[in-house]
Amino acid sequence: NAGVTQTPKFQVLKTGQSMTLQCAQDMNHEYMSWYRQDPGMGLRLIHYSVGAGITDQGEVPNGYNVSRSTTEDFPLRLLSAAPSQTSVYFCATLMQGFSEQFFGPGTRLTVL
Amino acid sequence: EDQVTQSPEALRLQEGESSSLNCSYTVSGLRGLFWYRQDPGKGPEFLFTLYSAGEEKEKERLKATLTKKESFLHITAPKPEDSATYLCAVKGGAQKLVFGQGTRLTINP
Numbered sequence: 431n432a433g434v435t436q437t438p439k440f441q442v443l444k445t446g447q448s449m450t451l452q453c454a455q456d457m458n459h460e461y462m463s464w465y466r467q468d469p470g471m472g473l474r475l476i477h478y479s480v481g482a483g484i485t486d487q488g489e490v491p492n493g494y495n496v497s498r499s500t501t502e503d504f505p506l507r508l509l510s511a512a513p514s515q516t517s518v519y520f521c522a523t524l525m526q527g528f529s530e531q532f533f534g535p536g537t538r539l540t541v542l
Numbered sequence: 543e544d545q546v547t548q549s550p551e552a553l554r555l556q557e558g559e560s561s562s563l564n565c566s567y568t569v570s571g572l573r574g575l576f577w578y579r580q581d582p583g584k585g586p587e588f589l590f591t592l593y594s595a596g597e598e599k600e601k602e603r604l605k606a607t608l609t610k611k612e613s614f615l616h617i618t619a620p621k622p623e624d625s626a627t628y629l630c631a632v633k634g635g636a637q638k639l640v641f642g643q644g645t646r647l648t649i650n651p
Contacts, residue, residue, distance in 0.1 A: 531588060
C-alpha cells in the first residue's frame with residue numbers, strides 16, 4: 431500500500447516549457463487536490479476533484495490545468511512555466527466523510 | 543474570506559520545556575479546524591481535527607484545544623523528535639482547506 435505517490439521529486443524547467451506533475455493514490459479516495467507551498471505563504475489550493483470526471487478551481491488556479499479520468503490519478507499540468515511557479519507542490523487525498531487528508535511527499539519545481 | 547494566522551512564526555524550546563502554539567482564524571461556518579505536522583522535505587502529516595468550541599484532543603505530548611476564535615496546540619515536556627513545522631488549517635462553508643503559514647518548532651536537547 432503506497433498511499434500517495436508523486437513524480438518527479440525534483441524538476442527544473444525553463445520559462446515557457448510545459449510539464450505534468452503526476453499524482454497517484456491506491457487508497458480509493460474520492461477527493462484529491464493539489465497545493466503549492468511557498469515560504470511565508472502556507473499551503474494554497476490550486477485545483478481539486480471530488481471524483482473521476484469532476485474538477486474545480488481552488489485559490490490559485492491560473493497557469494495550471496487538471497483532469498481526473500480515474501480515481502487513482504490526478505495529474506497537474508503547467509501549460510507555459512513561469513518563474514512565479516517555482517514552488518513545492520503537494521498532492522493530497524481524502525475519503526469522503528472523513529477528515530484526515532493524506533499528503534504526498536511533494537515535487538520541488540524550479541522555473542528559470 | 544476565510545483566514546488563518548499562526549504565531550509565533552518560530553519557537554525554540556529546551557527539552558522538557560512546555561509551551562503552546564497559537565492559531566487564530568476567521569471563517570464563515572466552521573466545518574473543522576485541522577492541525578498537521580510537517581518535517582523538512584516531507585508532506586504534512588495529519589494530527590487532529592476539532593469541530594466545535596470547547597473540544598480538546600490529545601496525542602502523546604500534544605493537546606489541541608478550540609475556541610470560537612482560536613486554537614492552541616499545547617506541547618508538554620517536548621522531546622527533540624517533536625521538532626517540526628506545525629500547520630493549522632480551517633474548512634468553512636466553501637469546503638476548502640485554508641492553511642496558516644505554520645510555526646517552526648525546534649526542541650534543543
